[in-house]
Amino acid sequence: xxxxxxxxxxxxxxxxxxxxxxxxxxxxxxxxxxxxxxxxxxxxxxxxxxxxxxxxxxxxxxxxxxxxxxxxxxxxxxxxxxxxxxxxxxxxxxxxxxxxxxxxxxxxxxxxxxxxxxxxxxxxxxxxxxxxxxxxxxxxxxxxxxxxxxxxxxxxxxxxxxxxxxxxxxxxxxxxxxxxxxxxxxxxxxxxxxxxxxxxxxxxxxxxxxxxxxxxxxxxxxxxxxxxxxxxxxxxxxxxxxxxxxxxxxxxxxxxxxxxxxxxxxxxxxxxxxxxxxxxxxxxxxxxxxxxxxxxxxxxxxxxxxxxxxxxxxxxxxxxxxxxxxxxxxxxxxxxxxxxxxxxxxxxxxxxxxxxxxxxxxxxxxxxxxxxxxxxxxxxxxxxxxxxxxxxxxxxxxxxxxxxx
Ligand SMILES: Nc1ncnc2c1ncn2[C@@H]1O[C@H](COP(=O)(O)OP(=O)(O)OP(=O)(O)O)[C@@H](O)[C@H]1O
Ligand SMILES: [Mg+2]
Numbered sequence: 554x555x556x557x558x559x560x561x562x563x564x565x566x567x568x569x570x571x572x573x574x575x576x577x578x579x580x581x582x583x584x585x586x587x588x589x590x591x592x593x594x595x596x597x598x599x600x601x602x603x604x605x606x607x608x609x610x611x612x613x614x615x616x617x618x619x620x621x622x623x624x625x626x627x628x629x630x631x632x633x634x635x636x637x638x639x640x641x642x643x644x645x646x647x648x649x650x651x652x653x654x655x656x657x658x659x660x661x662x663x664x665x666x667x668x669x670x671x672x673x674x675x676x677x678x679x680x681x682x683x684x685x686x687x688x689x690x691x692x693x694x695x696x697x698x699x700x701x702x703x704x705x706x707x708x709x710x711x712x713x714x715x716x717x718x719x720x721x722x723x724x725x726x727x728x729x730x731x732x733x734x735x736x737x738x739x740x741x742x743x744x745x746x747x748x749x750x751x752x753x754x755x756x757x758x759x760x761x762x763x764x765x766x767x768x769x770x771x772x773x774x775x776x777x778x779x780x781x782x783x784x785x786x787x788x789x790x791x792x793x794x795x796x797x798x799x800x801x802x803x804x805x806x807x808x809x810x811x812x813x814x815x816x817x818x819x820x821x822x823x824x825x826x827x828x829x830x831x832x833x834x835x836x837x838x839x840x841x842x843x844x845x846x847x848x849x850x851x852x853x854x855x856x857x858x859x860x861x862x863x864x865x866x867x868x869x870x871x872x873x874x875x876x877x878x879x880x881x882x883x884x885x886x887x888x889x890x891x892x893x894x895x896x897x898x899x900x901x902x903x904x905x906x907x908x909x910x911x912x913x914x915x916x917x918x919x920x921x922x923x924x925x926x927x928x929x930x931x932x933x934x935x936x937x938x939x940x941x942x943x944x945x946x947x948x949x950x951x952x953x954x955x956x957x958x
Pocket of ligand 2 (some may be wrong): 850853854919921922923
C-alpha cells in the first residue's frame, strides 16, 4: 500500500500530487473494477484500446511531467496489444523508468516469461484478487519512487564529485604555490639586498656626467634590476603567511591605483581603459596590497591582450547576496575586467592559473600574474573566474563585503 509520505510526493513544480496510474483494458467491467480499486490512492486514467493508450502516452510526453507513474495493461487488446504498449514505454527514454504491469487471462508460464523478458515489471493473472492488484501496483510505484530518488542522488553525487575534483585541483595548485613559495622566499629575500644596492648604485651613477652609451647601459641596468625587484616581491607574496593581517580596504582606491599604474602601457599600445566604479561600494577585508595585486594583474593582462585602438572596460559594482558556492548569502563587490583581445583557447583554460604558466615571450611575462591574483582573491574569501566572450575575455572577481550592508 502507499504510505502517507509517498502519497504527498511533490511533482516537478513542487506542488504535492497523487501518483498517476494508466489502466489499459478493453473489457469495460474489468476496467471499471480496476479504476474503482485504485481511485482512492491514485489519479487513475483509463483507456480501452492500445491505440488510445499510445495517444495518451504521446500527449503525456508532449506535455512533459504528465507521464503516468505506473502503467497497468491488459495483454490482449484490440489494435495494438499490451506488448506493443510495453515496447512503447520501455523504448522511450522519457518513459523508460515507468513500471509496466501486464494483466492477462492467459496466465500461462509462457506469457509470463515472454512479458518479463520484454521488460515488464510485473505480471498479474486474471481473474485477479483486488487486494493483490493494489499491493502489486503499490510495490511498482514504490520501486518507481526509489528509482527516482536514486537518480536524484546519483546526480547530486556526480555534482559533489565534480566539486571535489575541482577542490582537489585547487588544493594541488595551492600546495604547488606553497612549495614554490617556501623554496623561493628565502632566495627572494636574499636577492632583495644586493638588488637594492644595484638599483641605488645605478641610480647614483646616472646622476653623474657620463657618455651617452654608459647612460643607456645604466638605464637598462635600472630597468632590469627593477624587474627583478618586482619579481622577488611577487614570489614573496606567493609564500605569504595565510594569517597575514586583514583590514577593511577600499576597492575604489585600489582601482584608481592600478589604473594609474597601467596607463603608460595602455597609452603605448593605444588602448583605452574605461572605468565604471559605483560610488556606494562596500569595503572589503583584504591583506595589504591584495586588491592591487588582484585587480592590477587582470587589468595588465587585458591591456597586454588588447589590439591597438581597443577598449578595456573595468567595472566595479555592489553585488547582491550570492545564492550558492563561495560566499553564499554574503553581499560583496563584483569587479569585471573585459577586453577585446584574442581570448583564451579552451585547451589552455585549465592551465592559466598555474604558477609560471605563460604564453608570452621570454622576458615579457613571468606567468605569475593570475596565480597571484587568485591567491589574493582567495585570501579575501572571494572568487575569480575567466569567462570567454565572443570577442575577448571577461575576468570576473567577487569579494565579500567587510561589513554587513
Ligand atoms: N586577458 C587575457 N587575454 C588573453 N590571454 C590571457 C589574458 N589574461 C591572461 N592570459 C593568458 O594567461 C597566461 C597567464 O597569465 P598570467 O597573468 O598568469 O601570466 P603572464 O601575463 O603571462 O605573465 P605576468 O603576469 O607575470 O607578466 C598569459 O600568458 C596569457 O596567455
Ligand atoms: Mg599577467
